[in-house]
Amino acid sequence: MKSNRLISLIIFLLLVTPLFPQEQVIRIIANADINETVITSETVRSIFLGKKVKWENGDQIIIVTLDAEAQVHEQFLKLFIKKTPYSFTNFWQIKLFTGKGVPPISFPTEEDVIHYVAATQGAVGYISASHSENDLENVKILRVINYPENG
Amino acid sequence: MNKWYRWFFYCTLFGITLSLSGKSVLSNLDVHGFVSQGFLKSNYNNYLVNSVDGSFEFNEAALTTSIRVSDNLRIGMQLFARDLGSEGNNNVVIDWAYGDYRIKDYLGIRIGKIKTPVGQYNQGRDVDLLRTSILLPQGVYQESMRDFILAFQGASAYGNLMLGILGDIDYECYYGTLNVPETDSNFWKNIFTGLQDTLTRQLPEGSTASVEKPDVTMKYVVGGAVKWNSPLQGLNLRGSYATGKLNIDADIQAVVPLMEIQPGLFLNNFMNIPLSAKIDVQHFYTLSAEYSHYNLTATAEYLIENYDFTIEGKKLNYKGEGYYFLTDYRFSDYFAIGSYYSVHYPRENDKTGDYPAKWGDPRCFAWQKDWCTTLRFDINHNWLIKLEYHLINGCGQVRKFDNPSGEIKENWMLYGLKTTYHF
Numbered sequence: 001m002k003s004n005r006l007i008s009l010i011i012f013l014l015l016v017t018p019l020f021p022q023e024q025v026i027r028i029i030a031n032a033d034i035n036e037t038v039i040t041s042e043t044v045r046s047i048f049l050g051k052k053v054k055w056e057n058g059d060q061i062i063i064v065t066l067d068a069e070a071q072v073h074e075q076f077l078k079l080f081i082k083k084t085p086y087s088f089t090n091f092w093q094i095k096l097f098t099g100k101g102v103p104p105i106s107f108p109t110e111e112d113v114i115h116y117v118a119a120t121q122g123a124v125g126y127i128s129a130s131h132s133e134n135d136l137e138n139v140k141i142l143r144v145i146n147y148p149e150n151g
Numbered sequence: 152m153n154k155w156y157r158w159f160f161y162c163t164l165f166g167i168t169l170s171l172s173g174k175s176v177l178s179n180l181d182v183h184g185f186v187s188q189g190f191l192k193s194n195y196n197n198y199l200v201n202s203v204d205g206s207f208e209f210n211e212a213a214l215t216t217s218i219r220v221s222d223n224l225r226i227g228m229q230l231f232a233r234d235l236g237s238e239g240n241n242n243v244v245i246d247w248a249y250g251d252y253r254i255k256d257y258l259g260i261r262i263g264k265i266k267t268p269v270g271q272y273n274q275g276r277d278v279d280l281l282r283t284s285i286l287l288p289q290g291v292y293q294e295s296m297r298d299f300i301l302a303f304q305g306a307s308a309y310g311n312l313m314l315g316i317l318g319d320i321d322y323e324c325y326y327g328t329l330n331v332p333e334t335d336s337n338f339w340k341n342i343f344t345g346l347q348d349t350l351t352r353q354l355p356e357g358s359t360a361s362v363e364k365p366d367v368t369m370k371y372v373v374g375g376a377v378k379w380n381s382p383l384q385g386l387n388l389r390g391s392y393a394t395g396k397l398n399i400d401a402d403i404q405a406v407v408p409l410m411e412i413q414p415g416l417f418l419n420n421f422m423n424i425p426l427s428a429k430i431d432v433q434h435f436y437t438l439s440a441e442y443s444h445y446n447l448t449a450t451a452e453y454l455i456e457n458y459d460f461t462i463e464g465k466k467l468n469y470k471g472e473g474y475y476f477l478t479d480y481r482f483s484d485y486f487a488i489g490s491y492y493s494v495h496y497p498r499e500n501d502k503t504g505d506y507p508a509k510w511g512d513p514r515c516f517a518w519q520k521d522w523c524t525t526l527r528f529d530i531n532h533n534w535l536i537k538l539e540y541h542l543i544n545g546c547g548q549v550r551k552f553d554n555p556s557g558e559i560k561e562n563w564m565l566y567g568l569k570t571t572y573h574f
Contacts (some may be wrong), residue, residue, distance in 0.1 A: 078445075080444075098247070
């Protein structure tokens with residue numbers, strides 16, 4: 001009897017879990033001038049790996065990251081890019097020393113990232129979910145389709 | 152380039168390092184660089200350097216700049232100097248320099264001197280900080296071929312194609328002419344030594360033959376590379392292909408003894424034969440697979456190189472083969488370990504050494520099998536040290552002219568130590 005109840009509980013939990021969406025710990029932000037309001041997680045990956053370089057309106061995409069030591073940077077890379085901070089840095093160093101690209105600009109704090117994105121046409125970055133859109137001026141939060149599960 | 156230029160280069164590099172610490176001078180100008188110094192020691196067989204005695208003639212330095220001229224156009228250049236035994240001698244060269252015009256995500260154009268997209272590592276082969284090992288797997292990335300496949304002058308088209316649920320594809324195709332190594336380089340020395348040996352064997356006993364005044368012209372090179380980033384995160388498959396033509400003009404000087412006038416004194420016949428040769432690179436292709444999952448990377452790569460030599464109308468075919476399996480794991484920001492097994496056959500159809508044995512050379516010239524293990528320590532974000540151990544069977548890439556005593560061992564070991572500072 002006890003085991004039947006346990007099995008029922010497990011089945012119930014499995015059925016109910018998808019009803020509670022996973023908390024989104026990272027938000028993708030961009031300069032308010034771009035047309036996009038929605039972005040897929042695959043596109044986020046393409047952007048931060050330098051494969052997608054243009055927005056819909058033709059603006060050049062300018063990538064901004066947090067410094068390698070920042071916890072939010074590590075969370076972002078794990079979720080969206082599937083790389084460690086070390087392998088992400090190494091990826092851009094390969095591009096740099098073979099002439100295929102220049103590493104993204106990085107800042108020590110999320111406030112620096114927000115200010116840069118607000119002031120730079122085509123800029124895109126990420127911040128923790130503790131910031132709400134009301135706090136941001138000239139910056140939009142992009143809604144992410146296929147938000148990745150914890151990697 | 153003389154030593155004053157060399158000093159100027161190093162002083163500039165050092166000055167910029169101190170003053171900029173990797174930050175850009177202007178908002179859209181980037182300046183970066185690196186300096187590496189290595190040491191190689193083997194128990195037998197001089198390899199790449201005078202390794203039996205141990206050699207510090209193993210270093211690289213580079214200064215990279217790039218500037219975004221407009222939204223679509225970026226120009227950049229890398230100055231580079233290296234020393235590897237008798238190669239490089241720290242002469243400063245332009246490693247790559249080009250304009251890069253990105254029209255769309257799926258199409259960009261590069262024009263200038265461009266790194267050749269061959270295999271996983273060719274484009275970054277001189278940049279020690281980009282990998283765990285000191286020496287790249289020589290089964291595919293032979294040092295003797297480096298100058299020949301490193302970069303080309305011409306144009307390339309590249310881009311990224313999104314395939315939806317099938318992942319995406321990075322591609323690059325190119326046309327131009329290769330940076331043919333100087334005729335006194337070890338690359339040609341190796342080829343001409345082989346040719347001289349072959350010719351001498353055709354002549355009567357006691358004769359000698361030498362290749363004089365060689366002139367090499369690359370007519371063209373064309374090729375491409377495709378990398379499929381599969382939907383399975385971290386798995387990519389890559390293929391690269393190159394083909395081209397080059398002409399060699401040289402004089403063959405042969406000395407053939409006609410008769411012995413008195414003991415030890417010969418009447419010789421001196422012959423000077425103009426030689427015209429063509430090398431058709433039928434194909435030079437690589438296939439590879441790489442899987443990376445956070446701190447773990449595993450790579451396998453296969454190379455086939457196929458050349459037709461046409462010497463005075465007579466055609467000879469040469470086909471080499473190589474492959475390796477590599478894995479590395481990063482334990483933390485400070486420490487990584489890597490290992491690979493690399494195999495190279497200079498002649499794909501002779502894996503047991505029948506060809507060298509036919510000419511009285513050791514059979515082990517027909518292969519080189521290398522187990523390598525490397526420890527990498529990143530002292531901080533800018534400075535690293537590596538220790539490496541190779542257990543090698545065979546001497547397919549050991550050059551005879553580096554070992555004039557003729558004492559070649561089949562089983563040998565090579566140790567490496569290298570440090571790199573980058574910014």
